[in-house]
Amino acid sequence: GENVEQHPSTLSVQEGDSAVIKCTYSDSASNYFPWYKQELGKRPQLIIDIRSNVGEKKDQRIAVTLNKTAKHFSLHITETQPEDSAVYFCAATGGNEKLTFGTGTRLTIIP
Amino acid sequence: DAGITQSPRYKITETGRQVTLMCHQTWSHSYMFWYRQDLGHGLRLIYYSAAADITDKGEVPDGYVVSRSKTENFPLTLESATRSQTSVYFCASSEGTGDTGELFFGEGSRLTVL
Numbered sequence: 001g002e003n004v005e006q007h008p009s010t011l012s013v014q015e016g017d018s019a020v021i022k023c024t025y026s027d028s029a030s031n032y033f034p035w036y037k038q039e040l041g042k043r044p045q046l047i048i049d050i051r052s053n054v055g056e057k058k059d060q061r062i063a064v065t066l067n068k069t070a071k072h073f074s075l076h077i078t079e080t081q082p083e084d085s086a087v088y089f090c091a092a093t094g095g096n097e098k099l100t101f102g103t104g105t106r107l108t109i110i111p
Numbered sequence: 112d113a114g115i116t117q118s119p120r121y122k123i124t125e126t127g128r129q130v131t132l133m134c135h136q137t138w139s140h141s142y143m144f145w146y147r148q149d150l151g152h153g154l155r156l157i158y159y160s161a162a163a164d165i166t167d168k169g170e171v172p173d174g175y176v177v178s179r180s181k182t183e184n185f186p187l188t189l190e191s192a193t194r195s196q197t198s199v200y201f202c203a204s205s206e207g208t209g210d211t212g213e214l215f216f217g218e219g220s221r222l223t224v225l
Contacts, residue, residue: 001170006153009151036214043201043216043219044154044201044216046213046214089153089154093208097208098156098159098169098208099208099212100156100170101153101154101155102153103151103153104154
């Protein structure tokens with residue numbers, strides 16, 4: 001089955017700086033890569049996703065890039081704000097269409 | 112519009128007891144899922160269902176039982192709870208899978224097994 005690795009597990013950045021979270025996947029048939037954000041004590045929610053026929057996607061201050069050859073994808077957050085503090089999960093849908101999540105990155109924005 | 116709701120939100124039980132976590136969605140989504148969230152493991156799929164009366168195992172199904180007699184309900188039962196099943200459990204639903212499968216999560220059920 002699909003295996004998704006996510007790094008780093010924790011990340012602290014100064015407010016206004018950029019944050020990058022990286023994930024790798026194992027199943028070359030994977031074709032859909034969403035990112036979920038989970039604020040403290042809340043449920044995970046989808047923030048952005050990318051399909052395998054696209055290399056990059058942006059939505060305001062967040063962007064996701066995909067490198068199919070290397071089987072890795074990344075989340076980029078620019079001009080970070082306190083409300084960006086949360087746990088972020090990457091995920092990949094493999095050939096069996098099941099969504100496999102990474103282990104999460106706890107992002108802390110330092111005021 | 113309640114969306115997707117879980118109950119109970121918090122539960123403390125003892126080893127060997129049976130526990131059922133309830134999940135109800137109002138969107139008529141075809142797919143429903145149960146995940147457990149543990150530090151260092153992220154979200155791991157326990158069971159999922161593609162439609163009423165259709166269920167399948169996920170990554171960590173041992174010790175759990177599910178049923179889906181109605182589209183809107185997807186209960187998760189721990190037949191004989193163990194300490195290793197102490198976790199936060201999230202139910203989720205989606206219209207489809209893959210790129211049509213945005214997951215909508217419930218608020219979570221925190222289960223402690225003593």
